[in-house]
Amino acid sequence: xxxxxxxYGGAVxxxxxxxxxxxxxxxxxSIGASPLATYKTILTGPLxxxxxxxxxxxxSVPLLLVGLGIAISFRSGILNIGAEGQIQMGVLASxxxxxxxxxxxxxxxxxxxxxxxxxxxxxxxxxxxxxxxRLQVNEILxxxxxxxxxxxxxxxxxxxxxxxPNELETGSGTPQSMRLPETAFxxxxxxxxxxxxxxxxxxxxxxxxxxxxWKTTLGYRMRAAGAxxxxxxxxxxxxxxxxxxxxxxxxxxxxLAGAVEVTGVHHxxxxxxxxxxxxxxxxxxxxxxxxxxxxxxxxxxxGILLIGADMTQRSAGVPANxxxxxxxxxxxxxxxxxxxxxxxxxQERLFRxxxxxxxxxxxxx
Amino acid sequence: xxxxxxxxxELKLEGITKRFPGVLACDGISLQVRQGEVLALxxxxxxxxxxxxxxxxxxxxxxxxxxxxxxxxVHFRTPRDAYARGIGMVHQHFxxxxxxxxxxxxALGLKQLHHFMWLDIKGAAQKIRDVSExxxxxxxxxxxxxxxxxxxxxxxxxxxxxxxxARLLIxxxxxxALTPQETDDLIERLQRMASELAIIFISHxxxxxxxxxxxxxxxxxxxxxxxxxxxxxxxxxxxALMTGHDVTLPRNEGGGPPGEPLLSVKNLxxxxxxxxxxxxxxxxxxxxxxxxxxxxxxxNGQREFADALAGLRPVESGEILLEGRNLANRSPRAIIDAGxxxxxxxxQTEGIVPSFSVKDNLILKxxxxxxFSWLSFLRRKEIDRNAEQLKERFDIRCPSTHxxxxxxxxxNIQKVILAREIARGPKALVAVYPTRGIDMGAxxxxxxxxxxxxxxxxxxxxxxxxxxxVMNLSDRIAVIYKGRxxxxxxxxxxxxxxxxxxxxxxxxxxxxxASVHPSAGAAHE
Numbered sequence: 047x048x049x050x051x052x053x054y055g056g057a058v059x060x061x062x063x064x065x066x067x068x069x070x071x072x073x074x075x076s077i078g079a080s081p082l083a084t085y086k087t088i089l090t091g092p093l094x095x096x097x098x099x100x101x102x103x104x105x106s107v108p109l110l111l112v113g114l115g116i117a118i119s120f121r122s123g124i125l126n127i128g129a130e131g132q133i134q135m136g137v138l139a140s141x142x143x144x145x146x147x148x149x150x151x152x153x154x155x156x157x158x159x160x161x162x163x164x165x166x167x168x169x170x171x172x173x174x175x176x177x178x179x180r181l182q183v184n185e186i187l188x189x190x191x192x193x194x195x196x197x198x199x200x201x202x203x204x205x206x207x208x209x210x211p212n213e214l215e216t217g218s219g220t221p222q223s224m225r226l227p228e229t230a231f232x233x234x235x236x237x238x239x240x241x242x243x244x245x246x247x248x249x250x251x252x253x254x255x256x257x258x259x260w261k262t263t264l265g266y267r268m269r270a271a272g273a274x275x276x277x278x279x280x281x282x283x284x285x286x287x288x289x290x291x292x293x294x295x296x297x298x299x300x301x302l303a304g305a306v307e308v309t310g311v312h313h314x315x316x317x318x319x320x321x322x323x324x325x326x327x328x329x330x331x332x333x334x335x336x337x338x339x340x341x342x343x344x345x346x347x348x349g350i351l352l353i354g355a356d357m358t359q360r361s362a363g364v365p366a367n368x369x370x371x372x373x374x375x376x377x378x379x380x381x382x383x384x385x386x387x388x389x390x391x392x393q394e395r396l397f398r399x400x401x402x403x404x405x406x407x408x409x410x411x
Numbered sequence: 412x413x414x415x416x417x418x419x420x421e422l423k424l425e426g427i428t429k430r431f432p433g434v435l436a437c438d439g440i441s442l443q444v445r446q447g448e449v450l451a452l453x454x455x456x457x458x459x460x461x462x463x464x465x466x467x468x469x470x471x472x473x474x475x476x477x478x479x480x481x482x483x484x485v486h487f488r489t490p491r492d493a494y495a496r497g498i499g500m501v502h503q504h505f506x507x508x509x510x511x512x513x514x515x516x517x518a519l520g521l522k523q524l525h526h527f528m529w530l531d532i533k534g535a536a537q538k539i540r541d542v543s544e545x546x547x548x549x550x551x552x553x554x555x556x557x558x559x560x561x562x563x564x565x566x567x568x569x570x571x572x573x574x575x576x577a578r579l580l581i582x583x584x585x586x587x588a589l590t591p592q593e594t595d596d597l598i599e600r601l602q603r604m605a606s607e608l609a610i611i612f613i614s615h616x617x618x619x620x621x622x623x624x625x626x627x628x629x630x631x632x633x634x635x636x637x638x639x640x641x642x643x644x645x646x647x648x649x650x651a652l653m654t655g656h657d658v659t660l661p662r663n664e665g666g667g668p669p670g671e672p673l674l675s676v677k678n679l680x681x682x683x684x685x686x687x688x689x690x691x692x693x694x695x696x697x698x699x700x701x702x703x704x705x706x707x708x709x710x711n712g713q714r715e716f717a718d719a720l721a722g723l724r725p726v727e728s729g730e731i732l733l734e735g736r737n738l739a740n741r742s743p744r745a746i747i748d749a750g751x752x753x754x755x756x757x758x759q760t761e762g763i764v765p766s767f768s769v770k771d772n773l774i775l776k777x778x779x780x781x782x783f784s785w786l787s788f789l790r791r792k793e794i795d796r797n798a799e800q801l802k803e804r805f806d807i808r809c810p811s812t813h814x815x816x817x818x819x820x821x822x823n824i825q826k827v828i829l830a831r832e833i834a835r836g837p838k839a840l841v842a843v844y845p846t847r848g849i850d851m852g853a854x855x856x857x858x859x860x861x862x863x864x865x866x867x868x869x870x871x872x873x874x875x876x877x878x879x880x881v882m883n884l885s886d887r888i889a890v891i892y893k894g895r896x897x898x899x900x901x902x903x904x905x906x907x908x909x910x911x912x913x914x915x916x917x918x919x920x921x922x923x924x925a926s927v928h929p930s931a932g933a934a935h936e
Contacts (some may be wrong), residue, residue, distance in 0.1 A: 175670055263779045263787045270775065274764030279756055280721060281775040282744035398472055 057335065058387065059340075062379040070368070070376045079364045087361055088354030088369075098353060100241035104311060106349035108133070108303040112327025113345055114255045115299025115337040119171075121259060122292030123272030124287075127176055128189025129300040130324025131196030132167035136204055136301025140308050141315040145208075148227040151265025159230050160247075160305045166292045167301015170196060175293025179286035185293070193324070204317055224316040231233040232310040242310035245305050248345075251299070252338040259338075268292050300324060322370075326352075329373045332380050348373075417611055419497045419579045420481050421445045422467075424868050427476035429462055436462040437473070438633040444579070444626075449601070449610045451620040453653055454630035454848035456715035456820045463630070464581050468493045468500050493559025495629030499577025501568045503584045507556045511569050514539060517574055535574075542573045546604050561709070562593030579609040585846050586619055586769060590708045591878055591911055594640065594764065598623050615653065615850055617646035629653050634690075654852045661859045662883045663702060663902065673837045673870040679729035679739075680713050681715045689715035691894040694728070699838065700859065700868040704885030704902070706878065713874050717843045721753050722746040724921050747776055752837030752869075754828055754845050758821065762828040765817025766928070770798030771814045773831050799835075804829040806856060829860055839870045846880060858884060878907050891928040892916045 053120035092098040112129045119126035123168035147155060174192060177183035204221040213219055232242040259265035270278040271285040272292075278285050307319055330348050334340030355369035386392050421448050423443040424860045429436045436459045444450040454460050465471045469487025477484050480496050487493045489498070514535040518524045521538075524531040536552035543550045548566050556564060565585060572580060584603075586594045601610060601623055601787040608814060614620055618785050620627060621641060629652045631895040650658040674697040679705050683689030689712045707713060718724035720731060722743040732736045738746050745755075755761035763772045774794055783790055783797070796814035807826045809819055816827055825845065832840060842861065846854045861871055861884060875881050881888055882905055889899045897913055 247574075261788055262787060263784050266771070266778050266789060270764050270767065273766045276757075276760045276762065277764045277775065279723060279743065280753065280761050282742070282747045284742070339496060394471055394850075 058383050059176035059335065059380075066372065066375040066379045069379075070372045073267070073371055074364065074368065079362060084358050084362055084364050084368075087358045088351060091357040091361070092350050092353035096236070097239060098160050100236050100348040102346065102353050103219045103245055104240045104242070104349075105352045106345040107242075107244045107248045107310070108307055108323040108326055109308065110342060111251060111303035112300050112323055113330035113334060113341040114248075114251055114338060115171075115296035115303075116328050117334070117338070117341060118259065118299070119292050119296035120257065120269070120331065121272050122179060122268040122288060123275060124175065124185050124289050124296075126171065126174070126189055126290055126293060126296045127186055127328065128171060128192050128196075128324070129191070129296070129303075129327050130322070131193035132170045132297040132300035133307075133320040134196045134200040135170040135297075136163035136167040136304030137308055137315050137319050138200060138208075138321055139163055139301065140305035144226045144230040144309070145224055148229070150166075150229070152229040155227070155229050156232070156309065159226075159309055160302060163305020163308070164298040164302040167304060168298035171293040171295075171297020171300065172290060175290040175297075178293075179289045200315075201317065204315060208315065210317050211371070221317045222245065225314045226309065230309055231313060232306065240311055242304050244306040244310040247302075247306065248300035249342070251302075252270045252342050256298075256338040260372040266292070300327070303327075324396035326373060329377055333376060353392070383394075418502070420445060420488070421479075422579055422609065423482075424463075424467070424499065425477050425479075427463065427466060427473045429459075429466060429471060429473050435633050437466065439476070439928045440627050440630070440633070440635050442635065442638070444609045444611055446578075446609050447606050448626065449605050450613055450625045451627040452611055452613045452630065453615060453620055453649060454626055455615065455619070455852060456822060456848075457850075458630040458653075459633040460630055461583065462633075463700050464500060464583060464611070464613065465875075467498060470610065476922035488883050492508050494575050494577060497576060497578040498581070499572040499575055499579070499907055500581040501565075501572055501585060502585065507564060507567060507571075509557040510555065512553055512555050513550055513570075516556060516567065516572050517552075520571070520575055522715035525540065528879075538574050539570055542570050546570075546573060546600070548600060560593075560597065561588045562590065565589060565593070565597060578607075578613070581613070583613045584615075584848070585612070586614065586616065590876055590914070591907075592708070592915065594619065607857070617649050617653075619645055631655060632708060632763065635749070639742060650851055654850070658851050658855055660851075660855055660883060661862055663862060663865070665886070665903075667866060668893050670701060670868060670870070673697050673699045673734065674872070675730075675732045675848075677730045677732070679716070679719060680727040680733065681712075681719045681724055682727060683712075683715055688727075689894050690719065693891075695889060695893055695896055697870045697872055698839075699867055699870050701886045702873055702884050704872045704881035704888040705872060705874045705891050706881045706888055706910055706914060709876055711891050713891060715894075716891070717753075717756065717841060717874060718748045719754070720746075720841050748934075750838035751834075752832040752835060752840040754825075754832055754840070754842040755841045756843040756847075756874075757816065758824050758828055763816045763824060766815055768809065768813045769802070769816050769819070769827055770794050770812040772827055773801055773812075773834075775831060776835060801830040801834055805833075805860070820853075822857075824834060825849055825853065825857060825885075829857060833860065833864060837869060839872070840864060841872045841874070843874045844876065846875075846877065878910055881905075881910075882907070890914055 067085065074081040074084050079256065092102050103348060112133065116126060140159045142161035144155065144159045150158070170192060174185050174188040177188050178185045201221070204223060208223045210222055210224045213222065232244050235243060235245065259269060267283050268288045270283055271288045275285050302321065302409045303323060308315055314320060326348055330344045331341055334344035351369050351372065355366040358364040359366040421443060422525040423439045427437050427440045440463060442450070452460055462471065466473050467490050468490045470490065473486060485496060508519070514532050517539060518530055518532060518535045521535065522703060524534050538648060539550060539552040548570050550566050550570050556567065559567065586597060588595060598619060612624055614622070624641045627639055627641045627649065628635055629649065631653065676695040677695060681690040693712065693716060705713065715724055716912060719726050720744070721740055722738070726739040729739060733749050733751060737751060738749055764775065774797065777783055777790065783794055795812065802812055803805065804807070805826045807830065808823050845857055849857070855877050861873070865871060873881065873884055882902060885902045887899055888902055888905050888910065890897045891911060892914065894917065897916065
């Protein structure tokens with residue numbers, strides 16, 4: 047039964063991707079690019095050498111972490127659009143801790159820095175959760191607004207209080223923090239590349255999220271609150287409380303993604319560090335059917351798309367932003383597919399259409 | 412405008428077959444209905460009634476078989492095609508926009524009222540007045556839907572369907588949400604209308620079928636198993652044909668010593684959703700081993716009473732004492748732990764999490780108990796074992812316990828809820844409309860389960876609008892009216908008529924002078 051559902055869901059995802067690819071092909075065609083060549087570059091280019099593969103994985107790590115958090119919140123019935131802001135808060139919190147306590151030994155400092163990032167994100171997500179639970183503030187509205195606030199706080203701190211003093215002296219004024227002490231760096235997995243141990247952390251997190259959601263009573267409560275708030279309330283589950291918990295966790299994962307970007311890749315807080323991972327993570331989570339088992343491959347797939355898009359820009363002259371178009375089309379396709387699957391009449395009409403105008407036995411005019 | 416329609420003298424279905432993946436929903440169904448005739452289409456849930464009607468309306472296309480109107484084959488692709496030939500359907504769940512007026516709701520479906528930028532609302536109102544006069548279905552075209560009672564909304568649906576030109580009406584369980592009075596009223600009106608129209612009446616309430624229809628067709632597992640003249644057959648005979656075996660709804664035979672007082676509700680005041688006092692000084696006492704029926708027209712505080720008992724609605728004043736402990740304003744969890752069981756009104760959204768599997772729904776209240784979890788990890792094996800056992804014991808028919816509960820039929824969903832509540836071993840059980848819209852077989856099972864619990868000493872509050880159900884199962888019957896208990900009478904003294912009068916808020920006619928004016932409050936035996 048569950049296997050069937052998985053196969054069916056997988057088939058839907060594949061079908062949706064094909065439709066999305068076709069629609070984007072139309073757009074590519076209309077700007078004068080060759081859709082086939084573009085897709086070939088996007089999908090095979092990044093995987094043609096070891097460096098490409100490691101870069102794909104570097105991009106997948108934050109996508110995976112954010113996607114896991116999104117899955118927790120969506121499963122719990124709260125639509126978190128605020129991962130972008132939560133990442134930035136995680137970046138600020140982890141950087142601040144690393145710079146404030148440079149003397150600590152690595153074994154203490156690194157976990158502390160990651161934890162700080164998670165807490166920063168959790169705090170930011172928790173605000174939206176609390177507003178929803180207490181005051182019925184729509185979480186889509188509040189998380190989007192909190193994104194703006196986080197972006198401004200991030201900019202303010204990096205240009206003001208947290209600006210690297212060297213930047214002031216040398217005069218270039220690039221808005222970025224001081225470099226972190228090396229004791230706060232994540233190790234490299236493949237020497238000479240940017241691939242870092244954050245990947246292992248993210249994969250472990252995926253397993254933990256699976257266990258949390260499907261094997262523990264906390265996960266049961268959150269899923270019940272999300273899938274049937276009324277029934278959960280009748281069964282004595284305080285739904286509002288678990289909305290807050292879900293947002294704390296979702297924000298925590300986004301914040302952790304920010305901290306991992308700081309400690310693994312950039313080694314300092316810079317502007318634009320979240321680079322849209324917060325929004326792409328939503329697509330990753332939906333594309334992965336809100337299940338860690340789907341989100342891991344989905345994150346890698348979107349990692350390929352991001353790197354591939356950079357390559358097409360160089361090789362085929364197709365703007366890298368086409369990937370954003372692709373993401374948008376994928377979201378629309380998934381959402382339409384979901385509402386299609388909920389509507390038996392629409393399915394009937396499709397099957398009717400697919401079976402063509404071949405006259406049915408006994409139904410001739 | 413409807414003049415262009417020829418009257419429907421005959422609708423005929425021949426050999427209609429429709430297959431869904433894994434299910435044969437309709438298996439060579441043939442039936443016909445003529446003008447001036449009421450055909451009752453009877454069958455349990457899942458027998459294929461609704462699929463068949465959706466085929467007639469053009470929502471589904473049959474795999475094989477023909478539909479003909481007045482002897483001419485037709486192929487409907489959408490409901491609009493069906494309406495164009497004079498066939499209209501009133502769905503079980505009303506298709507009305509609550510914050511629009513009756514006339515505006517009609518205009519939604521009537522293209523000829525739309526003239527470029529201008530909408531002919533006056534025309535719509537006039538049409539409604541014409542139709543409602545002609546068929547004696549009083550409806551105010553300027554009323555907003557949300558202001559209307561369920562019975563009035565039902566009339567609006569009828570008028571709307573007639574205004575759209577339907578001369579053959581398909582009514583899908585039209586009485587499922589009506590009070591006994593509204594039901595009687597509707598049946599009477601339909602009888603009068605039948606001479607000019609053709610009506611297909613879908614129901615599994617056999618006394619209504621008996622009262623209204625000329626002929627009856629019974630569906631079982633997608634096939635017609637019986638055609639006949641209604642007048643020649645008794646309801647019990649039809650019930651047996653419908654379920655495939657003899658059905659006798661069990662009755663409370665009385666007996667058993669009167670138990671200790673278990674639950675007492677004192678002077679309960681609770682506000683409704685609009686801030687009105689929906690319960691205004693309700694008093695009630697339930698003993699162990701007793702079924703106390705609460706009868707009343709819906710909207711007289713039943714919903715708020717049930718919510719308050721479950722801890723889901725704040726109690727303004729008054730007490731809910733379960734074995735002497737006050738549960739008013741305690742959390743739902745505390746009330747559950749105190750031993751209160753609850754079968755909620757809306758089983759799809761309040762009783763179960765539809766997307767959860769059967770086994771997960773069976774532990775919805777106990778997943779954190781030591782039986783089903785260990786250090787906050789779920790004990791999957793124990794959960795599976797529990798599910799298999801309850802599936803067996805409560806005859807839950809599902810492909811497996813992994814199946815999403817929302818995909819089951821209403822009767823089986825109710826069995827899942829009942830299994831969960833009863834397996835917890837409650838002291839008191841509140842059952843709200845436990846068999847609403849459920850087929851006879853499941854109804855029989857649920858009733859006998861409730862009676863078994865009564866014998867075991869559980870106290871049961873049965874809130875229902877089905878007078879038969881209340882009279883069959885209860886030891887005593889409390890009539891609720893405007894948020895108070897108007898009267899409590901022993902079930903043996905209750906008759907349909909007497910309850911009907913009490914439910915309308917009138918003084919009790921039976922023992923003369925015993926009862927006083929309703930505003931004087933609760934009168935007890």
